[in-house]
Amino acid sequence: MKKVVRYIIALMGLLLYNLGHAEDGSQLWLRYTRVPANEAALRTVACRVNDPVAYMAVEELQHYWRRGDVTLVIDKSWSGQQTGGYAIQSRRNKTVISAGSSAGLLYGAYHLLRLQQLQTDIQGLNIVEKPSYALRMLNHWDNLDGTVERGYAGHSLWKWSELPQKISPRYREYARANASVGINAVVLNNVNAAPLILRSDYLGKVKALADIFRPYGIKVFLSINFSSPKLLGQLRDSDPFNPEVVKWWEKKAAEIYGLIPDFGGFLVKANSEGQPGPQDYGRTHAEGANMLASALKPFRGLVMWRAFVYNPSAEDRAKQAYQEFVPLDGKFSDNVIVQIKNGPIDFQPREPFNPLFGAMPKTNQMVEFQITQEYLGFSNHLVYLAPLFKETLDAQTYTRPLHATVAGITQHGPYPQLSAIAGVANIGADRNWCGHHFAQANWYAFGRLAWNAALSSSSIAKEWLSATFSPDPDLVDPLSDLMIASREAAVNYMMPLGLHHLFAFEHHYGPEPWGDMPGGRPDWMPWYYHNADSIAVGFDRTSSGSNAVAQYHSPLREQFANIATCPESYLLWFHRVPWTYRMKNGRSLWDNLCYSYQQGVDQVRHFQQVWDSVEGKIDAQRFKGVQSKLKVQARDAVWWRDACLLYFQTFAKMPLPADLERPVHELDDLKKIKLNLKHHN
């Protein structure tokens, strides 16, 4: 009885808190309510492990756990103990968290707090959790000047000029949020890396952050500029075969590890979009990567080497990473991981998976997702990305008998202890961290999927909604449906049926299918991708075209190559298709395109209605914030629809279907829109 009363009081408190306080989103999904001291005294949180990470686990439970006693124990018999797995057992009013490492205890503690938040019954728990990936990492594209490449949540969280003297309280909050979803590795700086990051004073700043992150089980990595020896060390060059260069890196590694003993390693963007790399000296990617790996090896450091390479050549951009990297299979050291974007182009609203996955069986591969919405409406559009992440992770590559999905391949490489997954962070100095309150869900979902790639998008959405807003099913159910539909809606109003890269030049916010820059790189121009003329539209990647389909393993190769079996969602990715082509629903391609764009518009309008239906169920501040963003998204969806349909209509010369809602813009007016949005905010 007493328990019930306490529970009701707690619930009422939570309710009052939710409705009474305007919330700014700064608490993310960690909206725990502190246990009052007198209540806390009634239960014990016991732990004999004496390290900062375990201490953090104890502290979190001490502050927020209100359901009986908890004991935390280290169990050395845990396999893969360094990855953070744990078990939770409960009986009556007592709960035990056991793990192979203190990090596991911390994750177990957050698991318990999540169950409490979700109002789950905690009687008779018997949970065993082992993470899908050993390294669950965020890549920050933060520049040392405080800007963030493709960042839409304000400036960088890292105040480089203040570090290491001044420590923002947000560093700790950030680390805690990561730990709460199992993220255990962060690359602090942009892959377009400034050499300066390796200068001693900057390493001191990095050390300060590493010290703050360590109690949360988080390792720090850095993006490095391959020319650092020359640019920073004043060497003649940065040739990986130059012994001076090798020595420079070895010395630099020792310096770093002297400051940060658990430093993670380097992320490298080399010979890509103007970045320097080993090819500048006639060396291969493998030779460059291995030189760095060798410098880090004594300290157990890693090299993540990005496969995002392409040149303005006659060759289909989608094919180039495969062509470059597959011949290098087996040539990379065992502490190198090739980091591969989920699709073969660049984080588009929808891409087929990158055919590199599974095509280098002797090489560790990791997938790189973009959490920040460079191509998905920035922090203005509500687009829940778990379905996109899952689409790649669950993609069947047919390359290996056992672990043939992208998730399987990246989890079970030749050196399994190196399994890793990365997401380009959407975090900035904004009070709510991510710009859009729902963009927090993408940070959360990335972490949860990195922990357990088998989770469903829907279950993650429901967890996040319950924790972030309220466990009220009248809120969680409609909003999780909304979230699940949101990525497909964005595909519909931006580029359905396999269309890709119709974005405005440079900033990638709005539509610019007509985009052209005299003298610019063709592979940065929308026409390169859509190939529209009076007859057809789409990119012919079959054998009559670039034959990119051949990079996929049978039977995918044949399935994609045959227009009759190619999924319609990839139709214009792999085929150049006549406007009059009959789709499976009997409509012409043109009509189908029209209906797809309108469907996207209708979906966003529906999202607005769904959102309004939860008014009063959450605090007014976040309600208004999201409502306002949805208005922008609704206007943008119409903008996209009008721009793409009116533009493609100039080729197709077919009327819009009679029952279709009509454009409200003039194509000529839309062409004049030039947004003043920079790469860096």
Place this chain on the structure above:
Amino acid sequence: MKKVVRYIIALMGLLLYNLGHAEDGSQLWLRYTRVPANEAALRTVACRVNDPVAYMAVEELQHYWRRGDVTLVIDKSWSGQQTGGYAIQSRRNKTVISAGSSAGLLYGAYHLLRLQQLQTDIQGLNIVEKPSYALRMLNHWDNLDGTVERGYAGHSLWKWSELPQKISPRYREYARANASVGINAVVLNNVNAAPLILRSDYLGKVKALADIFRPYGIKVFLSINFSSPKLLGQLRDSDPFNPEVVKWWEKKAAEIYGLIPDFGGFLVKANSEGQPGPQDYGRTHAEGANMLASALKPFRGLVMWRAFVYNPSAEDRAKQAYQEFVPLDGKFSDNVIVQIKNGPIDFQPREPFNPLFGAMPKTNQMVEFQITQEYLGFSNHLVYLAPLFKETLDAQTYTRPLHATVAGITQHGPYPQLSAIAGVANIGADRNWCGHHFAQANWYAFGRLAWNAALSSSSIAKEWLSATFSPDPDLVDPLSDLMIASREAAVNYMMPLGLHHLFAFEHHYGPEPWGDMPGGRPDWMPWYYHNADSIAVGFDRTSSGSNAVAQYHSPLREQFANIATCPESYLLWFHRVPWTYRMKNGRSLWDNLCYSYQQGVDQVRHFQQVWDSVEGKIDAQRFKGVQSKLKVQARDAVWWRDACLLYFQTFAKMPLPADLERPVHELDDLKKIKLNLKHHN
């Protein structure tokens, strides 16, 4: 057989002409095709009347009539011969037009040409036409500086600086268009009149226009400034009781008639919105009007005296004209007509009829409509006004046993030969005359209703569409439906359910229900009209409020006063109604308001679809022009919906109905919109 072939050839020619030529709308509904000389020689157009008007009738038929011989005869037995009535009889291949005046012959000729345009069978015609009004007049609000007050079709057609030396060919085209629909009187200048118009040099310019208009049966009138004796004649004052003033006007009248023997008379806006008038000297409107009427009387000139008067007093603006003018009934000379706006406020999207109609049985009354769309989206919105005109004309006033509709009262006043109707012109220097191609329909419809107030809005729309675009039923039927629905759509997205005057200050284009100007006249502020607060909205004009209902004759007075019997279209005009009030359809007032606004949006979107369905049936230039304007209208409808619903929601504090499409704008953003639109374009 030969006839059939000729007919087919003519049809094909028309078809090729329509589709082949880009049309700019400059031909209006007069898109006749010239009869080739050899064909013209095969039929005769006979007329013994030898005056410029009859000659014009002959010329039009000579040029364009292709269906046999025509004879034009004057028949002095015609009653009301000066009004322009006529008869048409046809037998076999011969047609006779007979009329009491040459103007009648001209109208008969246009009637025949219209039948030909509409591809009507002309065998066995037996038509008798008598106009509803003796004076069918346009009021131009054109200023002498070339601007047009409330003009949205470019600058003034009248090039005052070039006149009388240089004569634009458009003067003649304008007169011809008027004559083709029976308009026989035009007031050249703005009712906010510059005294300069009466200066001798300007009278010379007026004479030049009168000379051009005369062959088309059109009389010229002028708006005069009541202070002209003082301002132009350097008299001490302009007191109508000052013998010097009386003499000045007598002399001026003689001067005018010396130049223009058939000059029509004066239109006067006096003691209204800052204009001078007899009240400046303690004289009544009747005393002022009669003084002018007396000066014009020897020349059969008329005075149109506007009843549009209101002051920033505590009294309901809607009541003031009635209060001012009813006591003057019987005091106006027999060559004065009181010109009354259709509604008691000011050309709103919907107003009940002005209660002055029928309330001055001893006074000639005429109705003033606004053809230019000051309050209906300028020349951007497609709003066909015939239904608005008809709503007033057909309104039952219950004031007289016989002619109790507004049409009846204005046609059958105490001096029936003075029956008149006026429309504020929507004509400017734009190539297509009216800005919006469909605004031409309002000029046309005003003329046709002035000629025959019993015509249906639909039949006029069909005539106009057939002549202006094509008689193809696949075009005429859907577009006439669209036109008929268009006014109600505008009411829906602007101010449904009796709301009025929510317009932006001064320019009256977009919504500004929040509009307020510290220190400004209350009766120019939207809040004066909507009276929204947390409980209710609307203007209480029952006995508990301003009691404006009492100005209506029983049983209207009781019907309007009772919320249960008041038409819902006037609900918020006459009543202040709680947001929760249950409407006849069972919805709350608030919900109904929401659905009404959305219906307006949906209607405009539907218009876009309908319009697109006629693509290819008309020339590309006008198709694109209208398509483009409809996009603006669709955007504006959403703007109106969002502005009004979001604003009123701040009072009603009720949610939008769950299934309603959501706003896409922020109220705060909409409040910042300040369009740079002046009174004068």
